[in-house]
Amino acid sequence: MDATKSIDVLNTLIEINNDRINGYETASKEAEETDLKTMFAKFTETSLKCKAELVAEVKRLGGKPTHETTTSGKFFRIWMDIKATISGKDRKAILSSCEFGEKAAVETYEKVLSDKIEYLTPKERIMITEQHLLIKADYAHVKKFHDKMLETKQHH
Numbered sequence: 747m748d749a750t751k752s753i754d755v756l757n758t759l760i761e762i763n764n765d766r767i768n769g770y771e772t773a774s775k776e777a778e779e780t781d782l783k784t785m786f787a788k789f790t791e792t793s794l795k796c797k798a799e800l801v802a803e804v805k806r807l808g809g810k811p812t813h814e815t816t817t818s819g820k821f822f823r824i825w826m827d828i829k830a831t832i833s834g835k836d837r838k839a840i841l842s843s844c845e846f847g848e849k850a851a852v853e854t855y856e857k858v859l860s861d862k863i864e865y866l867t868p869k870e871r872i873m874i875t876e877q878h879l880l881i882k883a884d885y886a887h888v889k890k891f892h893d894k895m896l897e898t899k900q901h902h
Contacts, residue, residue: 751865755858760800761873762854764815766881769847776840785822785891789884790899796877803870818852837866841892848885855881 774786800830801811855878863871 748865749807749809751862752867752870753807755862755865756800756804756807756870757809757812758854758862759814759877760797760804761814762851763793763797763800763818764813765847766790766851767797768815769844773819773844774838777837781830781835782837782840785887788842789848791882793882796880797879799873803873816850838892838895841888841895844888845885845892848858848881848888851881852878852885 765801770786770790770793774783774790776787777783796817805810857872858866858880866874
């Protein structure tokens, strides 16, 4: 097992969790409704937990955990900031941004589990699979929230 490749893969997942943490801290500031703030706090907790596990594993392998975010994450946060400014804290726009970010996080985990799995130990695979399930659950939650809001708007 090549520790360097494992560290690179784990750092990719740390980056996407950094994106989520930053994105949801931004979203929480933009949102005025308690239900959104609660949801964003839960999503931030998910990523803090995932990140802590990934950082511990990178250190165990003798690597240096990244503090970076993904390039797409930077664009995601900028887009969210612009969108919130233009829309005046529009709930639909905030949820749309979150759904976009969640989809990217899920896809990153799926890509690692399909394309980079050979660089991971069985223990790391289990940890990442469990994290993937948590991230997918968050994505499903924000999507359901967003879809429900869109339905409500169409009936009015």
